């Protein structure tokens with residue numbers, strides 16, 4: 001089994017044509033012809049996840065977020081992204097990132113969230129032009145019946161294992177048509193408004209996007225960037241395992257949300 005076999009599978013599962021223009025996706029570091037036995041999935045390559053991959057002899061990391069994300073000119077230990085890449089390269093660990101291709105895939109993160117929260121018949125918020133499969137970024141759909149803001153917040157808390165949830169919402173309001181954009185999805189607010197959504201679920205948004213949501217009367221629910229995407233990392237490992245039963249595939253055990261409450 002070689003790295004390229006896993007790349008081919010990932011490109012069919014999360015086609016790279018679905019990735020945003022600004023993104024950096026696919027095989028980012030590594031040798032396509034290199035042997036692969038051990039694969040680790042994670043949300044982000046950090047000191048913790050890189051160390052785990054090396055300690056457990058991973059040949060390939062499938063990291064949702066790309067490393068590097070912005071171009072780097074030097075591969076030295078002078079700054080964090082290039083130091084991590086240097087370390088992984090020295091240990092022979094390849095890096096693949098599906099990022100926004102996985103966000104937007106037919107069974108990707110946004111589709112999964114839409115299914116989890118009961119948004120029926122979800123459609124992309126930003127459909128790709130002339131895409132035969134009708135795919136695109138974000139999702140929106142109608143709940144089976146309108147729900148109070150507070151009841152909908154309870155659904156989110158239960159599905160995502162949260163004890164509290166940040167939101168911009170009128171507590172006496174109703175939710176019936178919901179937009180979904182995992183991660184930093186604030187830029188999808190206008191698209192959500194355009195298709196008539198009265199609520200949007202995302203990971204994080206800026207203060208000004210929150211003000212905008214309030215002004216436009218859209219209930220905005222902020223799961224946290226990590227929470228809105230990390231659950232899919234197990235799913236990613238499961239999909240790779242299902243396709244390649246002989247590979248040893250695991251989701252990072254050492255990864256955690258860098259943000260906590262104190």
Ligand SMILES: [Zn+2]
Pocket residue numbers: 065182183184225229
């Ligand atoms: Zn993200």
